[in-house]
Amino acid sequence: MSRASSSRQSLLPLRVADNARMNLETPKSKDRPGFGKLSMPKPQSGTSERRTSFFGTRTSGAGMSRNSTFGAFGGAEKMKDPRPLHDKAFVQQCIKQLWEFLSENGFPNSVTIKSLQSPSTKEFLKIFAFIYSFLDPTFQMPTSKIEEEVPRVLRDLGYPFALSKSSMYSVGAPHTWPQILGSLIWLIDNVKLFNNMKKQDLLFGGFSEGSVDIEDGVEFNKMFMEYTAKTYDRFMQGADTFEEEDEEYRQKIKKIYNVDESHLEAVSEKHRILCEEVERLEKESQQDRLMAKRSEKLKLQTDLQKIQSYRNNLEIFKTNLEQKVASVSEELEGAELQVETLKKEQSRLQHVLENQKFSQADIERINHERNELQQMIATLTKSREEAEQHMWNEEIALAKAKESVEAELAEYHRLARKLKLIPSSASNACGRDFEIKFSAECGLSKIGQNKTHIHIPLMNMISEVEEELGRLTNHKLSLEETVEQVNCNLFDKANDIKQLKEKIRKVDEEMEQELQETEREEEKWASELESMEDHRKRLQKKVTEGYDEAAEQLKAAQQEYHLVLQETNEERRTVGTNLSNVLDIATNHLSILDKLLQEHSSRVDRDYRETIQEDELKDLMETVEAYIAKAKSL
Numbered sequence: 001m002s003r004a005s006s007s008r009q010s011l012l013p014l015r016v017a018d019n020a021r022m023n024l025e026t027p028k029s030k031d032r033p034g035f036g037k038l039s040m041p042k043p044q045s046g047t048s049e050r051r052t053s054f055f056g057t058r059t060s061g062a063g064m065s066r067n068s069t070f071g072a073f074g075g076a077e078k079m080k081d082p083r084p085l086h087d088k089a090f091v092q093q094c095i096k097q098l099w100e101f102l103s104e105n106g107f108p109n110s111v112t113i114k115s116l117q118s119p120s121t122k123e124f125l126k127i128f129a130f131i132y133s134f135l136d137p138t139f140q141m142p143t144s145k146i147e148e149e150v151p152r153v154l155r156d157l158g159y160p161f162a163l164s165k166s167s168m169y170s171v172g173a174p175h176t177w178p179q180i181l182g183s184l185i186w187l188i189d190n191v192k193l194f195n196n197m198k199k200q201d202l203l204f205g206g207f208s209e210g211s212v213d214i215e216d217g218v219e220f221n222k223m224f225m226e227y228t229a230k231t232y233d234r235f236m237q238g239a240d241t242f243e244e245e246d247e248e249y250r251q252k253i254k255k256i257y258n259v260d261e262s263h264l265e266a267v268s269e270k271h272r273i274l275c276e277e278v279e280r281l282e283k284e285s286q287q288d289r290l291m292a293k294r295s296e297k298l299k300l301q302t303d304l305q306k307i308q309s310y311r312n313n314l315e316i317f318k319t320n321l322e323q324k325v326a327s328v329s330e331e332l333e334g335a336e337l338q339v340e341t342l343k344k345e346q347s348r349l350q351h352v353l354e355n356q357k358f359s360q361a362d363i364e365r366i367n368h369e370r371n372e373l374q375q376m377i378a379t380l381t382k383s384r385e386e387a388e389q390h391m392w393n394e395e396i397a398l399a400k401a402k403e404s405v406e407a408e409l410a411e412y413h414r415l416a417r418k419l420k421l422i423p424s425s426a427s428n429a430c431g432r433d434f435e436i437k438f439s440a441e442c443g444l445s446k447i448g449q450n451k452t453h454i455h456i457p458l459m460n461m462i463s464e465v466e467e468e469l470g471r472l473t474n475h476k477l478s479l480e481e482t483v484e485q486v487n488c489n490l491f492d493k494a495n496d497i498k499q500l501k502e503k504i505r506k507v508d509e510e511m512e513q514e515l516q517e518t519e520r521e522e523e524k525w526a527s528e529l530e531s532m533e534d535h536r537k538r539l540q541k542k543v544t545e546g547y548d549e550a551a552e553q554l555k556a557a558q559q560e561y562h563l564v565l566q567e568t569n570e571e572r573r574t575v576g577t578n579l580s581n582v583l584d585i586a587t588n589h590l591s592i593l594d595k596l597l598q599e600h601s602s603r604v605d606r607d608y609r610e611t612i613q614e615d616e617l618k619d620l621m622e623t624v625e626a627y628i629a630k631a632k633s634l
Helices: 088-104 121-132 146-157 177-199 218-236 243-257 261-355 360-418 444-613 616-633
Strands: none
Touching: 088 121, 088 177, 121 146, 121 177, 146 177, 218 243, 261 360
């Protein structure tokens, strides 16, 4: 069957499946924005008739009509969006891409990924106007009929999917936001493409010898367009595979990017080994590491709580020391003032001593008074040192007492939590707060208050527990009497068990003899089973070989069936066409014959009437009538 013999579309399936197409990927620059978020997947159809055309049918130069696979911007049929807009992961990726574009390009309003999960109509209009301003800086968002203006702008730009007016009223709704988000992503791709086109004076620059400027995509784009033109020309001529073009394009790409195949294979193998190692390590240690991290987290949280409590205690202790330092500083200031007063008095007395004349008795009396004063000063200094030492010992004793109280208080809290008395919502607390809050400022009133609120309820609870304990003790005594009775019964049963054990021993000896016989029989059956298993494997091998052969025959028969079915469909179509043509010709022939017969009948009638009117035929008619009458008489 020739593919170029007529202008009809082919009914045969594609000779190459979609997944067998060459994946044409090239390295791309990280800075170059990508375009291709709206690339249409190839329809999963088995025939070339089902390739949907968005521009309409085009006829190739060879006379074949092949449908285009690019968009249907002018078609009346609505196109279904092939992107997975109902996939949450894809939607989150689109939201992140939209947020990155707005952040990088200086969007005037504050926007976050969380706010883009369900934006309002006002926020959407601001985002749409901001993105569209890159394409049309003079664009002004109208104040009325927004639900008509936004779809119209997208339709004028060539957006291939329809947006309804109702979706503009509830932009952030879960059933409308993914479609509107898809239109914004498409618009962002157009902006990126437009910006790339503005940076280049020409679409394709000329090739230069030794050019290495391939990151901007100029040489690659030109080569890709040449490859696309060649393959599309072959496609329009009826080809479905492009091995030669693919190989040529692959070689050019390798030449441009200096691809080292051996290095790529080594890197791929190394990457595969590393991925397997990472996966193995994750499977082996993920759970253990997780448990270790959790236990470490709990330990760190406990340490943090201890450090915070210790810090609070240190702050309280620091406050107390600051107060004591302030009081001591005041005393020191008073002592300094007293020392200055004494110095002034000493200087005055020294001046008096120098300017006056004393007797020997006065000098002795003054020396005696001085010695007494020095002894008094030494005594007071010693008393002061003893007082300071006593104060320091008292502070140490207070700190130790505080530590012991805190330790006992912590032990009390631990026991209270163990007994489920803390917090007040615990099961045994009965709504009471048994927690003791201790601080350095606590006095006798606070201790008495704790005794009132904690000691009395605890004593009541202890009395209740003692009553319950007495009841349980009585119950225990009754249970012990029951246990004694059970032990007596057990002693009787033990004697019975000894007799039964003797019987069991005899039965075991008989059973052991039977087991030995059974083992000999099992060995015999095992040898027979092994021989049967070998026989089964041989049969299974033969069946497998027969099945593979039958499967190959079935596959060949199916291929032959498809070919015969295609030929039959083709012949059926040809016969139908020929039969229709024959019926049309027969119908036309019959109509022409009917018309000719009518004309001939009218002409014969006319000639007959003309002949009847002639006189020469009257005699003939009379003779014929006489002959007929004579014939009837005979």
